[in-house]
Amino acid sequence: xxxxxxxxAFFVVLAPLFPALPIGINLLLGPRKPNxxxxxIYECGVETVGDTWVQFKVQYYxxxxxxxxxxxxxxxxxxIAAAYGQVGLFAVxxxxxxxxxxxxxxxxxxxxxxLEWV
Amino acid sequence: MSFSFLEFxxxxxxxxxxxxxxxVWGAKPWVDPTLDAIGVILVATFGLxxxxxxxxxxxxxxxxxxxxxxxxxxxxxxxxxQPVADALKLLTKEIITPSGADKWAYNLAPFLIVITALMMxxxxxxxxxxxxxDLNVGLFYVLAISSVSVVTVLLAGWGSNNKYALLGAFRAxxxxxxxxxxxxxxxxxxxxxxxxxxxxxxxxxxxxxxxxVVPISALIFFISSLAEMGRTPFDLLExxxxxxxxxxxEYSGMKFAMFMLAEYxxxxxMSGLFTTVFLxxxxxxxxxxxKTASGxxxxxxxxxxxxxxxxxxxxxxxVWIRGTLPRFRIDQMMDFNWKFxxxxxxxxxxxxxxxxxxxxxxxxxxxxxxxxxVSNVVVGAVTLEILRRNGRKQRTAHEEVRENADIETxxxx
Numbered sequence: 001x002x003x004x005x006x007x008x009a010f011f012v013v014l015a016p017l018f019p020a021l022p023i024g025i026n027l028l029l030g031p032r033k034p035n036x037x038x039x040x041i042y043e044c045g046v047e048t049v050g051d052t053w054v055q056f057k058v059q060y061y062x063x064x065x066x067x068x069x070x071x072x073x074x075x076x077x078x079x080i081a082a083a084y085g086q087v088g089l090f091a092v093x094x095x096x097x098x099x100x101x102x103x104x105x106x107x108x109x110x111x112x113x114x115l116e117w118v
Numbered sequence: 119m120s121f122s123f124l125e126f127x128x129x130x131x132x133x134x135x136x137x138x139x140x141x142v143w144g145a146k147p148w149v150d151p152t153l154d155a156i157g158v159i160l161v162a163t164f165g166l167x168x169x170x171x172x173x174x175x176x177x178x179x180x181x182x183x184x185x186x187x188x189x190x191x192x193x194x195x196x197x198x199x200q201p202v203a204d205a206l207k208l209l210t211k212e213i214i215t216p217s218g219a220d221k222w223a224y225n226l227a228p229f230l231i232v233i234t235a236l237m238m239x240x241x242x243x244x245x246x247x248x249x250x251x252d253l254n255v256g257l258f259y260v261l262a263i264s265s266v267s268v269v270t271v272l273l274a275g276w277g278s279n280n281k282y283a284l285l286g287a288f289r290a291x292x293x294x295x296x297x298x299x300x301x302x303x304x305x306x307x308x309x310x311x312x313x314x315x316x317x318x319x320x321x322x323x324x325x326x327x328x329x330x331v332v333p334i335s336a337l338i339f340f341i342s343s344l345a346e347m348g349r350t351p352f353d354l355l356e357x358x359x360x361x362x363x364x365x366x367x368e369y370s371g372m373k374f375a376m377f378m379l380a381e382y383x384x385x386x387x388m389s390g391l392f393t394t395v396f397l398x399x400x401x402x403x404x405x406x407x408x409k410t411a412s413g414x415x416x417x418x419x420x421x422x423x424x425x426x427x428x429x430x431x432x433x434x435x436x437v438w439i440r441g442t443l444p445r446f447r448i449d450q451m452m453d454f455n456w457k458f459x460x461x462x463x464x465x466x467x468x469x470x471x472x473x474x475x476x477x478x479x480x481x482x483x484x485x486x487x488x489x490x491x492v493s494n495v496v497v498g499a500v501t502l503e504i505l506r507r508n509g510r511k512q513r514t515a516h517e518e519v520r521e522n523a524d525i526e527t528x529x530x531x
Contacts, residue, residue, distance in 0.1 A: 006151065007251035008259075010158045011237050018162050019232040019376050022209065026372035030212045039217040041280050042367055052218075052279050060292050063452065067295045070460070074302040077467075078258055081309040084474065092475045096468060103464050106456075115456045117449035 062114050066106070073102050133248045133418045154251075161250045162236045169382045173201040175430075176382075176437050183441030211371040216279055219368065223277030228369065228376035231270040235383040237263050242390050243318045245400050245421035246407065256317040257305055260391065261298070264346065267384070268294045271355070274377070275365035286364020289448060290348060290355035296455045297345035297352070303463035304339040307332050307470045308395050311490070321399035326487040329396040332470065333491070334498040336396040338463050343388040345455070347381065350440040354448055389432035393425065397432070400425040462501050469493050 041048045080087060080095055087095075109115060129138035136153050143149045174189065177200070181188025193199025215224065238260050240250040253259050268291055275287020309315055311331065312323035320328075329336040345352040356364040366377040393399055400406050406421030446454070473493045477486055 003150065004251050004253050007154045007157060008237075008240060008253075010151075010154050011162075011240055011250075012233075014155070014158050015162060015233040015236050016229060018166060018236060019229045019379075022205075022372045022375065023213075023228070026209050026211070026213060029210045030371055032212060034214065036217075038214055041216050041218065041278075042282065042362070043280075044362075048281065052281050052284055053276070054284075056288055060288060063292055063296060063456075066456070067299060070299040071302070074261075074299075074306070077306055078309070078315065081306045082313065082315045084310045084471070085313045089475065092471060095471060099464055099468050103461065106460065106464070110457065115453070117452050 059117060066109060066114070069102070069105065073098075128414070131419065133245055133415075133422060157250055158240075161239050165236045165239050165383050166379070168386060169379055170201040170205070172382045172386055172433065173204070173378075174198060175433070176440075179434060179437045180441050183438070205375065208372055208375045213371040213373055214368075216368045218279040220277040220279065223273040224368075225277075225373075227270050227274035227277060228373045230273065231267060231380040232376050232383075234263050234266045234270065235380040235387065238384065238387050239390075241317045242387070243321055243394060243399055244425055245418045246415075248418065248422065249318055252316055252318045255315050257309065257315050257320070257395070260317075261302060261305070264384070265298065267380070271365050274369070278365070278368035280368050282361040282363075283365050283367050285361050286355050286367070289361075290365060292448075293345055293348070293352060293355060293451060296452060297342040297459075300338050300455065300459035300463045301342040301346060303460070303467055304335040304342070305395065306467050307335045310467075310470060310474055317394050317399075320395055321401060324398040324401060325483040327396065327398040327401075331487045331490045332466070332494045334494050335463070335466050335470075336392075338459055338466070339396065340392060342455075342459060343392065344436070344439065345451075347385050347388055349385060349436060351443040351446050352451060353445060354451060385436060386429065386433055389436065390425075390429045392432050393428040397428050399428075458501075458505070462498070465497050465501070466494065469497050 041052075076098070077095070080091070126135070126138065129135045136157070139153060140149060174197070178188040178197070189197030189200035191197060191200075192203045215221070241253050241256040241259055243249040243252070271290045271294070272287050275283045275285075275290070278284075308320055308328045311328060312320040314320060314323070344350075348355045354360075356366070361367075366374060369377060400421035402420055402424035406417045406424060408417040408420070410416050470490065470493070473489060474486075477489060
């Protein structure tokens with residue numbers, strides 16, 4: 001079981017080499033003559049105005065919150081799905097209730113108009 | 119047993135090189151780690167090199183959809199060396215760092231995105247017994263790794279100090295995060311059917327391919343994996359005509375190439391995952407298990423070919439969709455996910471779970487598949503009917519408003 005994860009560990013160690021190799025060759029082969037004009041940030045026809053790192057729309061945050069709820073739900077459902085052959089009827093009803101409650105949460109958010117992109 | 123070149127070649131064709139080398143080297147503590155390292159290098163190199171084929175294939179196929187010829191100069195009549203020429207060109211380009219960029223985030227993103235795209239391949243079963251590693255939490259691992267790509271996109275967009283890049287990153291995060299929910303939920307159904315999260319076990323459980331057992335879930339998975347990859351019609355994150363390539367706009371040379379590379383690797387991976395989970399992976403009517411009289415595992419080769427054919431068919435469907443569909447608007451994209459895909463996949467998983475438990479233990483595979491198929495399609499049909507009624511209601515309401523407005527204008531004149 002642990003030896004399975006050795007493969008993944010090797011992958012984590014070796015994988016950075018694969019992007020590092022072409023980027024390294026590129027650094028060797030490519031020219032390097034930075035100047036002010038070249039390094040300016042791309043903008044549509046004008047010089048960029050103001051700060052880039054602005055506050056983002058609150059809408060993104062609300063969607064992220066709903067996502068977190070469903071992601072945690074998935075974490076609970078995965079082990080049960082994998083062991084579905086062994087779970088009894090009681091557990092199945094429990095899971096069904098769990099999914100129904102989450103659906104109700106989605107319906108609530110929908111009804112409150114949270115899912116409108118404004 | 120000593121090393122014999124002929125035997126080695128045979129094991130190479132048989133795709134059982136690992137087993138062969140283990141026999142030759144014997145049971146020493148360094149053998150398994152070495153084999154793992156070789157495996158990692160093989161899988162990752164495969165991931166990198168297949169991209170050259172994919173780029174050529176996509177350009178050629180998309181050209182045909184648009185009534186063009188596509189690449190036809192470099193490397194003979196069919197432009198076979200075009201991707202190689204592109205790669206060589208990019209290798210000699212200057213890497214420009216925009217002023218004011220967040221150095222750490224900006225430089226880390228191209229590395230991380232390739233690493234995550236490559237690492238997903240670790241659990242992909244190519245042929246019977248040919249898999250990087252058969253993790254018992256295979257699909258969960260894939261989902262965990264693929265979520266990291268959201269972070270890398272945000273790193274690239276935020277680090278570039280560019281407004282288009284940041285907009286692209288915001289859109290990408292909203293989209294990838296949203297579509298992960300139906301993707302996870304539709305993956306749960308094959309797991310319930312196969313009783314395992316391991317990708318190999320899921321392939322083994324598909325006496326009937328799951329795309330036939332639960333077609334609606336397969337469709338939901340396919341659509342949400344399109345969105346996860348950010349391919350058309352969900353390519354809002356790079357939308358050339360609106361935000362000029364989005365999060366990777368400030369990257370040049372090989373750093374830019376890394377983003378394209380990762381995009382193609384994950385596109386092929388998603389095709390492969392769809393093949394594995396819903397189309398039976400390497401299975402081909404039992405032919406993948408045959409052995410010749412002399413004990414030569416011919417089935418491995420058949421399995422490998424079957425897997426690749428299926429995977430590339432799915433990939434060509436991706437290209438087909440890109441050649442056919444226009445881009446969504448962001449509010450449409452979010453509505454489609456949260457108001458259609460998520461409720462539908464919740465209903466599907468509920469029905470699949472209850473139906474599977476209601477079936478008696480030890481029932482025939484085909485009966486089980488048939489019952490699941492019927493319940494799956496019924497849920498899909500009911501949802502479509504609800505949507506159709508809803509749409510009709512909205513259209514009538516809209517028309518009434520317009521008629522009233524017409525009457526008012528007429529009265530005013």
